[in-house]
Amino acid sequence: MMMRLVASICSIFVVTFCCAAFSLSDDTLNITESISFNQTLISAKEEFKLGFFRPNNSGKFYLGIWYNRIPVQTIVWVANRDTPLSDSFGVAKLENDGNFIVQDGEKRVLWSTKIKGSRNNNTVAQLLDSGNLVLRDANDQEVGSFLWQSFDHPSHAWIAGMTLGEDRRTSVTRNITSWRGMDDPSPGEYTFGFDLEGLAQATIWKGSSKHLRSGPWNGADFGGSLVKSKLPFTPQIIINSDEVYYGYSVNEESGLVMVQLSYTGLLQTSRWDNNSNEWKILQSLPEDDCGLYNFCGPNSLCNTSNVPLCGCLLGYEPKDRKEWDARIWSGGCKPLIPLNCTEDEEFMNFDGLKMPDLLQYSLNMSISLDQCRTECLKNCSCTAYADSGASGAGHGCLHWYEEIIDVRKLNGFPSQILYLRVIASDLVPESHSKKEDKTAKIVFPIAATILLLFLVAICFIWKKKKSGERVILGQQVEREAIRDEENLDLPFFNFDSVSEATQGFSDRNKLGEGGFGPVYKGVLSNGQEVAIKRQSETSSQGLNEWKNEVTLIAKLQHRNLVRLLGCCIHGQERMLIYEYMHNGSLDSYIFSDSKRQDKRHLLVWENRFSIIVGIARGLLYLHRDSRLRIIHRDLKASNVLLDIEMNPKISDFGTARTFGEKQLTTETRRVVGTYGYMAPEYVSRGIFSMKSDVFSFGVLVLEIVSGKRNVKFQHPDHEYNLLGHAWKLWAEGNGMELIDPLLKKDSCPISQVLRCIQVGLLCVQQRPDDRPTMSSVLMMLDSGTSLLPEPKRPGFSTQGYYDSETDHSIFSGGYSSTNDVTNTIVQGR
């Protein structure tokens, strides 16, 4: 309390001191006055200030408006965004023609309000307490008679009292445009405003393409998808066919609230926190991948509760199965059977979805929902319909034609019902088989004959080959290809022996299910225990990936890497045989629910430290010591297995890549990995290097120390994820608070724990170059006392967004990706 008081007195003191000397006497500027770089206008109640500012103390001066009462200079409007002054000799003033201008030292006009007014000697510029800069006649204070106002020309921020929108009659558009960079106020790529096509939709554009879209205005809200959390403001809305204006007001208790479009394309609503003297982000959109426009491609449904996020709508299948399985969603889905207005077409209703985008659609406000349905059935390209209003908010009918774009599951928001057209047989699987019955009558006898002949033939061959290896043509070719290509010296296992070892792949032997199929425990005839990763035929790991894994691991030998013992090919099916790891995966220990299993409890500090060091050694071997340079790309707790002595072994190389000797980074179109572990540059630009593995390692270290998952991390006091939380504690000198409460703090060597945290933080720094290499990591972990560098703010990485922007950058836990699942998993539990 005392601290707060002192702080606020200080800031007021500083402000009045600095400004009493240089600021103009009041909030109004007349034609004889001007503002130079060290002068400001302050609104009547001292809420806002107008003056020149220099971003990051650069040599560029911009005229802007910022909050006057808070110690963090927060710009809400910029006049000369494209034309900064390059020295301090410029001024802002009123021209004789009544325009407000910014001119440089040589009296060149860099920016002007450009009003074509009557020449009026009587114009004044006034900064209002709302943050609005207005030009008006000195004798006319009426709001409606402003000659010009900055609220009509928004920059990147949307503050209380200001409306955004569009007036079709006058074609005046008010939208906000992001900065180009953290310190660059010139207009950036992103624009936020309202799309008036059909029903108004709040939209962020990136360039000219859509980046984020709310649902269509339904008379009550934007389909539940613009305001997600409880925000402390009261919306003020005018929406009709001619104009859309959307603004908000804030009540006194809420203090300062601001919405701005960050240069990374996030629409952030923040509130000033008097206690901590910083902006707290209340909402940041898009808050997950599903919030990105058309993330899953046409005819699909994005669902953050699901793994994977994207799925085809009922009655649709992936356009390109291979790409879809590789999680390249952009192609979307196509109808299983084209709709052709036949009898058995039906509608299936879906609740809780964001309405599709209005691209090919029709809107008829005068027909009922029943008519809406009938009309849709009549037109073979009508794929969905809905009531255009929220229940109780008026009626109308929306039809969508052809592709359905940008549908997501809304989490916990009531919404309209979407009626999706489907072939009735898609709804009831039984009727599907009935259809087949008809054909079966004819086809069966023929097929049976062929099958019989085939079986006889197979038996014949099988008898002949029984003693030797099974030889089926395709298998032989594939096997030889691997041998030839890679000159592998890898044992091939006989399928029968593998089947025997797993008791015919019985469920009792199943250890788990990875992205590419189940993993079984087996005991070979010589008594050796193994883990068998079986790839189901429908699995998404392609032959290439499989070969990749086999050839890579076969060459690797290190005590911190899981050893591949051999492989087995059986028809289309492929299997890998690994050494069995008795203690399963690391995540089952460090993230175990303390009530249920208490395995976390078993993992004392000594174990945790030696696991950290072991993983570091394994990774160093991959990066440097093995004959190949290998980037793992998917290091995470569930890919670290523990043997009977709790030695960690890195597993799962399905996504690994080899590097040439000299190559340092590479780019990929396919970003594979696991949310929460992927480095920012990898997520956003597909650039991976050893330093992206180092990032994952850093996350892992912090997870091992804290016993908490990065992605699921939540804290009552802030929205940081585990990395942000760790950094905050570290920066405040409270590093030890990060440690897992199940570890007895007094029995842990504090300096070693802190060292691990520091190394973890160094590894997750934003810039790859700042992160240490694995060999320095090992040195840092080993060295007892030497001084380590101070970690910088961690790079934040969730699904393509990270924001190192300002003091209030987000380490949001808000991204609802709960999935710790990638393409591949091998686990010996």
Ligand SMILES: *[C@@H]1O[C@H](CO)[C@@H](O)[C@H](O)[C@H]1NC(C)=O
């Ligand atoms: C402009 O304002 C200044 C200071 O308030 C005052 O001295 C001056 O007379 C004003 N000029 C006009 C033309 O109103």
Ligand SMILES: *[C@@H]1O[C@H](CO)[C@@H](O)[C@H](O)[C@H]1NC(C)=O
């Ligand atoms: C303000 O800037 C002007 C122009 O650069 C300069 O002449 C004046 O001395 C400055 N005033 C103060 C108090 O720095």
Ligand SMILES: *[C@@H]1O[C@H](CO)[C@@H](O)[C@H](O)[C@H]1NC(C)=O
């Ligand atoms: C801010 O300025 C410093 C020093 O001039 C510079 O090193 C840093 O890169 C700048 N920040 C940005 C984001 O440009």
Ligand SMILES: *[C@@H]1O[C@H](CO)[C@@H](O)[C@H](O)[C@H]1NC(C)=O
């Ligand atoms: C504006 O002021 C100038 C000089 O002070 C004067 O010559 C001119 O007539 C005035 N114009 C109007 C429209 O009052």
Ligand SMILES: *[C@@H]1O[C@H](CO)[C@@H](O)[C@H](O)[C@H]1NC(C)=O
């Ligand atoms: C934003 O508004 C400006 C005019 O204020 C307009 O020129 C521009 O096209 C708008 N941008 C978008 C994406 O609507």
Ligand SMILES: *[C@@H]1O[C@H](CO)[C@@H](O)[C@H](O)[C@H]1NC(C)=O
């Ligand atoms: C925050 O502090 C400012 C100035 O210190 C004060 O005017 C305002 O009422 C405070 N707001 C809240 C919500 O406490």
Ligand SMILES: *[C@@H]1O[C@H](CO)[C@@H](O)[C@H](O)[C@H]1NC(C)=O
């Ligand atoms: C979203 O995914 C969850 C989990 O798989 C599932 O239960 C739910 O039905 C899905 N929602 C929709 C609308 O498909």
Ligand SMILES: *[C@@H]1O[C@H](CO)[C@@H](O)[C@H](O)[C@H]1NC(C)=O
């Ligand atoms: C759709 O129409 C085509 C011919 O126009 C027909 O062959 C096909 O069977 C129809 N599909 C269904 C599901 O009825």
Ligand SMILES: *[C@@H]1O[C@H](CO)[C@@H](O)[C@H](O)[C@H]1NC(C)=O
């Ligand atoms: C709406 O539907 C009705 C009935 O089908 C039709 O008569 C009317 O023209 C439609 N209105 C519009 C604007 O399409």
Ligand SMILES: *[C@@H]1O[C@H](CO)[C@@H](O)[C@H](O)[C@H]1NC(C)=O
């Ligand atoms: C179906 O609706 C679309 C869009 O309104 C229209 O272009 C098309 O002609 C309609 N088709 C039929 C068969 O009515």
